[in-house]
Amino acid sequence: MPVPKGSTIDPERTRAAILEAATAVLYERGLDGVGVAELCALIGVSKETLYRHFGTKDGLVEAMLRARSERVTRWLAEASAAAGDDPRDQLAAVFDALREWYQDPVFRGCAMLNAAAQHHVEPVRAITARHLDRYLDLLTGIAERAGAADPPLLGRQLLMLVEGATVVAAHHGTAGTGEQARQAALALLSAASRDGGGD
């Protein structure tokens, strides 16, 4: 029971607890795979409380996607930064982090992409697009520091690789996916640096 009853009545803490618990359930079962009533029962909160904090099921979904996008992006950025100054190591660290994620038993693909495939509504699509933007920024930065001939191009190609690896890991098996993607990413980086931009 993640939300400890009335306990200390701190609305902000309640909201955060709902968000965290709901994220896990909705990610595992799908946005439409669990109704509000069951969701409230699972996370131990009344419907009135949930609706006062988020107004709508869609409101909860959007808040959850926003928080998750920021969290996972920050996680990848930190993994990259912790790898040192060599852009090549930074890129490898990104895919090592992804590989770790793929092996998590609760891994079910990118929550933002899954959500966009279910809710065709505009806010969700915008959050998903922004999520890909965050990834693109991270990857393009690596491409720039690596001296790629065309950093925006390489950034977008790496974005495809990241998202493709996630999709393949989710729907075709996680075995080796992270490592294979890592090798491909480094190969692309090498080719992009060698072909014309070794300044």
Place this chain on the structure above:
Amino acid sequence: MPVPKGSTIDPERTRAAILEAATAVLYERGLDGVGVAELCALIGVSKETLYRHFGTKDGLVEAMLRARSERVTRWLAEASAAAGDDPRDQLAAVFDALREWYQDPVFRGCAMLNAAAQHHVEPVRAITARHLDRYLDLLTGIAERAGAADPPLLGRQLLMLVEGATVVAAHHGTAGTGEQARQAALALLSAASRDGGGD
């Protein structure tokens, strides 16, 4: 009105017409984005007829996904085969075909991946996994004929690139995506052939 009323009462033709019309609607609106009643109204068929042919909405969905997976895979394979004997041209042709698809106004990503993100049920997941298998076969074949050092590895990396490009095109904009993916694929092919497998 795709289903021409009672017309010639040919059950097989009716079934095929339902399948084709329903595919377009369900792909555009999402599997849960349109109910059976509205779906029947849109494609001009009664609920009884639809249920006699497919038994269940899920039955219709599965039949539609199976047909679509075969159709799109055959389309890619033919585009590849039509490019001649050079594996490099064949790979480029695959991504040219994808680029064409991305520019279609009704393009909304891979129907099988979208479906798997919505219906967590087993049959849909199996169809999606099999769909990726088909793609993998096509790409691994190209990798083999190109003399890659490790064709299964390159095949899977190309699979990630195909799916990643489709995801990015669907959720981050189609501009340039096909061409960028094509360049990346050819770069991977070159690297895989040069690195250790120039047979």
Place this chain on the structure above:
DNA sequence: CGGAGATCGAACCGATCGGTACGATCTCGA
């Protein structure tokens, strides 16, 4: 101690959903 507000639990609402039933209509083949 007392009031404000957060929370609970359960009842309740209208809408929609997937699926069924039925009588009428149409086409085709014997």
Place this chain on the structure above:
DNA sequence: TCGAGATCGTACCGATCGGTTCGATCTCCG
């Protein structure tokens, strides 16, 4: 011409959904 069967249109069913309301309870703070 007549019967079998495919189809239509509509009404209907039970279940579930998202969302609201309300009285009771609890915690905090003055």
